[in-house]
Amino acid sequence: MDRKSLEALLDDMSIEEKVMQLVQIPGSEYLAEAEITGIERGRVEENVKKLAGSTLGIWGSKNLREIQDRYIKEHPHHIPLMFMLDVIHGHKTVFPCPLGQGASFDPERTKKGATVQAREAAADGVHVTFSPMSDLCRDARWGRIMESTGEDKYLNSLMASAMVEGYQGDDLTDPEHLAACVKHFAAYGAAEGGRDYNNTELSEHTLREHYLRAYGEAIKKDPAMVMTSFNSVNGIPATGNQFLMRKILREEFGFKGVLISDWGAVGELINHGFAEDKKDAAYRAMMAGVDIDMCSGCYSEQLEELVETGAVSMKMLDEAVLRVLNMKNDLGLFEDPYRGIVSDAGPVITEESRRLAREAVAASLVLLENNDKTLPLGKGKTSFIGPYADTKKLQSSWAFSGEDDNTVTVWEAAKEVYEPDSIKVAAGCTMLDQDAMTARGIRHTDQWQEENDRLLAEAVQTAEWADTVVLCLGEDFAQSGEAASKASLKLPAVQLKLLKEIKKTGKRIVTLIFTGRPLELDEVKELSDALMICWLPGTEGGHGVMDVVSGKISPSGRLPVSFPYTVGQEPLHYDMYPTGRPKPASGPSEFTSRYLDCENGALYPFGYGLSYTSFEYGEPKLSASEMTSEDTLTASVSIRNTGDVPGDVTVQMYIRDVCASRVRPVRELAGFRKIHLNPGEEKAVSFVIKEEMLRFWTAEEKWASEPGRFNVWLCDGSTKGRALEFSLK
Structure with missing residues (x-):
């Protein structure tokens, strides 16, 4: 359907129809055996069931075909229903959990896995996956660390981007792919005490420098959807946070797709003490730019009145509805509301998908x-x-x-x-x-x-x-x-x-x-x-x-x-900031930053891992000792397999800005490369260092690099290697 036809459809819809496109209801309204992933509110009214724009938690080609058929016939404008599901690390063929995928340091492998997941879920009638979870997580107490790819913003960025590409493919109308949903925006992984749904308190510097990075990089891959997080960020719940959703997500990141709340998060604005009641919650979520209310009932019960009284403008409503209609159109649902479904039998686990999953595990x-x-x-x-x-x-x-x-x-x-x-x-x-x-x-x-x-x-x-x-x-x-x-x-x-x-x-x-x-x-x-x-x-x-x-x-x-x-x-992560009183590597440590009863660092740090063979790193080299913003610099090292069996080694590059307008981490991952070496084989690995890799959120509150000295390590872990030095002029 072309843009003109979509706008004509929008103009012909009643306010109730428009509002209901922004309503998502549990799949249990259509199928008793639906997966429930949140707190149920009880049954919805029949008109909501007939007009709600999307549902979640159900799959199965035969059932979804029948549900879609009934829905389209009963809808006044025959607009198709959109089916969403948490396909996090597999549908029928289940790959390692995302944290395990992060351990592979292999975004291309993760992309292939996401492609398999999309193909299987699409064949089961699913249109959208609530993945990738792009939350940076530094606290092992938080249960959802399992759904993340770890504590590093660079690795997370690559993995989240790969998942979006794998799920969506080159064309969303391709019936073997799904719409991706980058979540949970924002800083959900920084919950205080590692306790789920809890408040997040971060400076704007820390938020921008660390926690927003992976979302931003994944959004560059044009995901169809972004999901808000449950938590408050600096005292304002994300689902009602205009700074996060309108200024950063829409304006700065340029996201043009659909913004959906997490399960019940609009209604939970009341529990947060941010909204008086459901009407106020619906209003605040709309002001923040939330297009779809997942399972709280606030939009279905209150939004029509808010529009009729002028509290929410018709223009704002139409913009949100058009984004939802555009997403359905991008998926090809108006032409084929049963996209992806090949047979009532649904997807079959293939030998190829098993092979890819097996290799991913290893x-x-x-x-x-x-x-x-x-x-x-x-x-x-x-x-x-x-x-x-x-x-x-x-x-x-x-x-x-x-x-x-x-x-x-x-x-x-x-x-x-x-x-x-x-x-x-x-x-x-x-x-x-x-x-x-x-x-x-x-x-x-x-x-x-x-x-x-x-x-x-x-x-x-x-x-x-x-x-x-x-x-x-x-x-x-x-x-x-x-x-x-x-x-x-x-x-x-x-x-x-x-x-x-x-x-x-x-x-x-x-x-x-x-x-x-x-x-x-x-x-x-x-x-x-x-x-x-x-x-x-x-x-x-x-x-x-x-x-x-x-x-x-x-x-x-x-x-x-x-x-x-x-x-x-906990929270524990390798890219800590230095302190004015660092604990010495050896000798007396009184009046330094330390624990009396434990080491400061990890038992097993980020980037650590052994092999059945051994690898010897040669002397690392820099192509020059100085660079400008127009130049690049190459860091290289040779690695030799000194053992008696073949093996893969992940060469990691870390950089530190030695002195800056804001204190910089002791080191940050800036690149990695996995290579295969046979016994006795030696290969050279090189990384190109560009000026943009040295940028950070400065004391002037802008992204920029600053002249000065930088350290670089080429090594096999976040605590390993010998530092080289170069200067940015």
Whole structure:
């Protein structure tokens, strides 16, 4: 439909029809088995159900075709309904959780995964995914860190951009792609205390310098939609925040698409104390530029009256409605309201999608410890023990459209690799402690103690039989994600007990940690011979993990987040600001910035990760010692594989502005490159440094670079390498 036809359609619509295009209602209004991802308000009125412009939480080609057919027939102007869904890291083929994808340091791989997710979801009738989550997160207590790609603004920017490109493709009318939604705008990941939905208090400098970066870069890829965040930012809820939504998002970032609230966030302006009632909440959200009210009822109940009384102008209403109609048109829904649906059977997991998911898992695994080359597993008897050894719950709480039956467990994959008489399996313990709280409620098991006594006895017997024990431990999938903030980052006590009892057998221990967040692993490290982070790996989790454990693939993942010694260090991130009293590397440290009972830095810092081989970095070089704003400068280094197996290495470039009008971080990631090296092979890696890479939000409150000295590191982690120096003239 051309622009003129869309405007004619808009002109012919009643105020009620226009308002309802800005209303999103739960999929449970159309389908009983809908996924509910927020607080339900009760049933909506029949006219709302017939006119609401979009819905969420339902999928299935046959059901959505039937719902769309009924909706279009009943709508006065036969405008199609838009179906939205949280396709966060997979639909039918579930890829590693976003935090795990961040560990791959491979945006192109993430783009390919997003393309698979879009194709499968579109074939199931879905039009829009609420992804990518572009929130910078530096606090492991926050459950939704699992949905982020980590603590670094540069890495997050590349990953979020890749996801938008993968979901949307080159043309939104392509029925194998989805509209992307960049979320949660803004600074949702900076919630105070790491507690979900909590207030965020940030200076404009910190907001612009760190937290807005990934949103801005992803928006350059032209996503169809942006979602507001639940939190307040400096005392003003994001969903009613005109500075964020109109000045930064619309004016500065140039976003022209649809702005949607998160579930119930418009109505929650009342709880925040920012709106008196639903009418006031609807007014404030409209003033901020929120086009779609997700499931709060404020627009459906109050917006028509606000327009009729002139509180909200018809011009403002029409602008919002036209953006929604444009989005439907960009998706090709007016021509084909059933876009993407090929058959009532829906999408099928292909061998190609499984291959891509399997490779993504292997690329995401981060080897933290490998004493005496415990990994890869050699010949001998191996026991796979732990609650994650043979569970199909390897996806996150945000992969609800994936099916457990499609998941390959670690044990299933192990049976494909090893002879039957060389491996055994035992659960060892329950996943959680008795009465543990999760995002899905309290887990209580009758006869919990008796069950765990039995499981532990079986596990010890199984361990004594083996030469090596692979312990598969971690948090339950419902202990990370939305509404899953935690004040403790330790493994469940029942799992730690299992680890200690297995240690008593004297066998070599390989500990695999399945998690959606950084955990306290100091004690686990001391009890393990090898330690590897497996995240929440998804459908091909078992295969991908065993590809690395068996040595078929050497681990290459790098931590996208810092793992603390203790939760008391949170929020924790590598790109800290220097202090006037830095703790010395050695010697007396009285009256310096330090903890009395813990190291300042991470147990395992950002960018860290081991391989089965070893790499030697040559002397880094700069092409010049000075540059101007018109020049570029090249930093280069040679890396050689000094081990006896092939491997991938991620060469990382960090930069520090030594002295500026604002204090600058001790170092910031400015580039990375992953290369493959065979034993004995050597390659040179170079990075071009441009003036725009040196810009920051200055004391004059503008983006600019400043003349002076800069340090640059070419290394394999945020605490590694030797600094070189150059000057910007």
